Amino acid sequence: MAKSSKKKTIRYIDLFCGIGGFRIAIEQAAISLGVEVKCSMSSDIDLPCQKTYEANFSERPMGDIGEIDSQNIPDHDLLLAGFPCQPFSIIGHRKGFEDTRGTLFFEIARILESKKPIAFVLENVKMLKGHNKGKTLKRIIESLKDLGYICDFRILNALDFGLPQKRERIFIVGFNKSCQFYWPNGENKMKSLSEILEDNVPEQYYASDHIRKNRLKKHPPTDKLTIWHENKAGHISAYPYSCALRAGASYNYLLVNGERRLTPREMLRLQGFPEWFKIVCNYSQTRKQAGNSLPIPVAQSVISQLFIAQGWYNERCLIEYLKEHNADYQMKIFERKSVYGRKKAKVANR
Numbered sequence: 001m002a003k004s005s006k007k008k009t010i011r012y013i014d015l016f017c018g019i020g021g022f023r024i025a026i027e028q029a030a031i032s033l034g035v036e037v038k039c040s041m042s043s044d045i046d047l048p049c050q051k052t053y054e055a056n057f058s059e060r061p062m063g064d065i066g067e068i069d070s071q072n073i074p075d076h077d078l079l080l081a082g083f084p085c086q087p088f089s090i091i092g093h094r095k096g097f098e099d100t101r102g103t104l105f106f107e108i109a110r111i112l113e114s115k116k117p118i119a120f121v122l123e124n125v126k127m128l129k130g131h132n133k134g135k136t137l138k139r140i141i142e143s144l145k146d147l148g149y150i151c152d153f154r155i156l157n158a159l160d161f162g163l164p165q166k167r168e169r170i171f172i173v174g175f176n177k178s179c180q181f182y183w184p185n186g187e188n189k190m191k192s193l194s195e196i197l198e199d200n201v202p203e204q205y206y207a208s209d210h211i212r213k214n215r216l217k218k219h220p221p222t223d224k225l226t227i228w229h230e231n232k233a234g235h236i237s238a239y240p241y242s243c244a245l246r247a248g249a250s251y252n253y254l255l256v257n258g259e260r261r262l263t264p265r266e267m268l269r270l271q272g273f274p275e276w277f278k279i280v281c282n283y284s285q286t287r288k289q290a291g292n293s294l295p296i297p298v299a300q301s302v303i304s305q306l307f308i309a310q311g312w313y314n315e316r317c318l319i320e321y322l323k324e325h326n327a328d329y330q331m332k333i334f335e336r337k338s339v340y341g342r343k344k345a346k347v348a349n350r
């Protein structure tokens with residue numbers, strides 16, 4: 001087994017932090033691997049998000065990242081950013097990351113260039129992969145490589161990480177030096193909806209008779225708990241899990257058993273937020289915040305793998321972690337020190 005290395009506090013920054021999905025993910029990853037982490041800075045332009053973040057983490061995020069000079073950003077080891085799925089069409093044809101000027105990705109690139117953290121994790125919608133026939137993502141990856149990072153990306157689905165929500169997201173990881181990084185498998189058993197849904201939900205969450213009758217015309221009632229999803233064409237499907245929460249969707253886009261909306265707590269649970277998480281905004285703001293957030297167990301697994309790749313773990317915790325996650329293959333690699341210690345190992349996919 002490889003020795004745990006550096007006993008140090010890992011400093012990270014939480015960009016486009018929203019209500020802190022990445023922050024909970026890294027804190028949980030740190031606990032499970034027995035390391036210390038410290039948030040050096042957070043930023044989000046949205047005032048209600050700032051309010052929720054402050055209520056939960058006792059720290060008010062800074063505002064517009066475009067207005068924060070790189071020199072005023074503290075040194076950090078790890079940059080986390082769930083950057084918005086802005087129109088990427090602005091990306092042009094010039095070389096290097098300058099090409100991405102005007103996009104929020106550019107803000108990430110300029111901070112990477114100036115602060116040179118050891119590693120980063122970026123998260124975005126799955127659609128980024130196919131946008132402009134793949135050229136947008138290619139440009140982003142090229143920019144990151146130009147900045148000296150070895151990167152890789154993967155689309156991961158929250159359903160594979162224990163959450164009853166079909167939410168596919170692209171994760172991009174990067175390291176300033178080559179290392180042996182394994183994408184998580186996501187073999188966690190999916191929680192059932194009964195573990196997520198509340199009892200005795202107030203009347204205000206129930207859709208009108210008209211909407212409910214309309215749903216029943218399109219879909220028969222189900223015996224088990226289901227979440228009914230209405231697609232753009234008005235077609236209704238019922239699943240034992242939720243389709244992706246969406247910040248700007250119609251209020252009746254997802255209906256529990258075809259009759260009621262999800263409560264704020266249920267939406268947060270669907271993203272993996274813990275029970276202690278405080279809800280301090282009204283329904284529509286919390287719905288937007290939950291819809292914009294990331295699936296915490298997925299981010300946690302990616303960050304855990306990044307910690308392992310960097311040797312940021314306590315050895316005993318690592319053994320437990322690998323056992324729990326059924327990571328036989330990875331365990332063998334760690335046992336074979338010669339392979340683990342290999343200098344030229346690449347950021348590798350399983």
Ligand SMILES: C[S@@+](CC[C@H](N)C(=O)[O-])C[C@H]1O[C@@H](n2cnc3c(N)ncnc32)[C@H](O)[C@@H]1O
Binds near residue numbers: 049
């Ligand atoms: C996709 S959400 C990320 C949510 C976050 N990962 C979470 O778990 O809650 C993108 C966030 O970027 C923020 N944002 C957009 N433009 C920004 C800017 N110029 N500076 C800082 N934050 C910005 C939005 O307010 C939004 O909360």
